[in-house]
Amino acid sequence: MNPTAAIVLIGDEILSGRTQDSNGNHLAKHLTEAGIDLKEIRVVPDEHAVIVGALNALRGAHSHVFTSGGIGPTHDDITADAVAAAFGVSISVRDDARAILATNYDNPADLNEMRLRMARIPDGAILIDNPISKAPGFSLGNVHVMAGVPVIFEAMVAGLLPRLTGGAPMRSISVRVDKPEGEVAAGLARIAADFPALSLGSYPFVKGSSFGTNIVARGTDAALLAAAEAEILTLQ
C-alpha cells in the first residue's frame, strides 16, 4: 500500500475566487510521481479554529499533510500558530530560523518585528529550505508547512519530497475517443471489470458542438496498463 496524503490550502483569496490556486495541482502531480496517493485537497479560510480542525482531522487519517499559505509576516498569516495549536506545542522565534532570515538584510534593523514573525517555528519542527526568499517552511510530525506564493511553494516541494518515503509510482495511460461517453460506457465498464487492479476513469469533453471522451487508466503495473490500453483502443 502506498502512503497517503492530503493538501490543505489556506487562504480567503482562493475562497473569494480572486485567486485560482495552482499549488494543489503542482503538488498533486509530484505526489503521483512519488507514489504517494493524494486522497483529499481542502481549501480553508484564514480562521484559526478551522485550520486547527482541518489539520487534526487529516493528520490522523493520512501519512502526510501538506499545507500552503499563511506563513508570511502580516497579521493574516496564522498558519504556524494553528499548526502549533493542533499539535499542542509552543511556538516562538527560533535562532536558526532568525539567522536564515537575517541573511536577507544588510541592515539588521530591516529584520523588523513583523518580519521576525516568519522565524516563529513550533517546538520540535524541522525547517524546510526556501531558496527564493529565505523565510523557511517547516515539518512538524507528518505535517509539512509551506508558503503560498507559487514559486516559493514549488521550490519548497522540490526540497521536501526527496526526504519523504514514497511508494510505487502511479502510472497512467490516456486514450482519446471521439465519441460521447454514453457510447463507450458499456464497453468501458467491461474493461474496468477485466482489470480490477487498475482504476479506470472517463472524462467527457465538449469541443464546439461535438462530444468526446478521454479514458484514463491508472495503476502501478506497466504491463497491465499496456494490456488495458489495447482494450481501450478498441472503443475508438
Added chain:
Amino acid sequence: MNPTAAIVLIGDEILSGRTQDSNGNHLAKHLTEAGIDLKEIRVVPDEHAVIVGALNALRGAHSHVFTSGGIGPTHDDITADAVAAAFGVSISVRDDARAILATNYDNPADLNEMRLRMARIPDGAILIDNPISKAPGFSLGNVHVMAGVPVIFEAMVAGLLPRLTGGAPMRSISVRVDKPEGEVAAGLARIAADFPALSLGSYPFVKGSSFGTNIVARGTDAALLAAAEAEILTLQ
C-alpha cells in the same frame, strides 16, 4: 449574516494532478457576487464512503453545498447514489429526467442502459437544467449536484444561482504595493485594527527578482472600503 457554502469537487482526475480544476474558482466568484460566503472547497476521490462522509459533514455546517463531477453515464459516475445515501432516500430512473434525456436522441435505442443512468435521480430532488447536453443536475435539500465538464457546470450554475437567496454582495478593493510584505506589515496591521468590519489580506508576489504585495480589503460596505483604500494607498 450571509448564507454560507461549501463546494465538493468529486474526481480522481483532480487528485492525480491530471486535471487542473476550474469549477471551484468559477463558482467561488459567482458566490461572492451573490453574497453567499464560501467557507470550504473539498476535493474528494471517486469513493462512495468518502463522498457520503463529506456531504454529511458539510450539508449540516453550511447553508448550501455544491458538487461538481460524477453524474455521467460511466461506471465511475457515483455521485447521485452517494447523495441519495447521504440523505437516506431511494434513487431510481425518473420519468421527467428520462424524457429530457430522450430529446437528445432521434433513435430511441440510443438512450441505452448506461445513458439511462443519467436519469437516476434521488427521491425528492428538483432538477437543474443542462442547456448543453440535457442530462440534468439536481438539488436535494441544500445539496446542489452538477456536472464536472466546465461548460456544463457553468451553464448549470447560471441556471441555479438565481433560485438561491443570497446576502449582501461581498465587495473588495485591491491595491498593489511594490514593496515586500515585511515593509508594509506593521502599517497594514494598524489599518486592519482600524477597520474591524473589513477583512484585510496581503498577497505577496515575486516578479523577476523583486517582491511586491497586493493588499485586498473585503466587506459589504462600499463607504468603509473606500476609506480603507485611502489608508492602504499611504503604504505605497
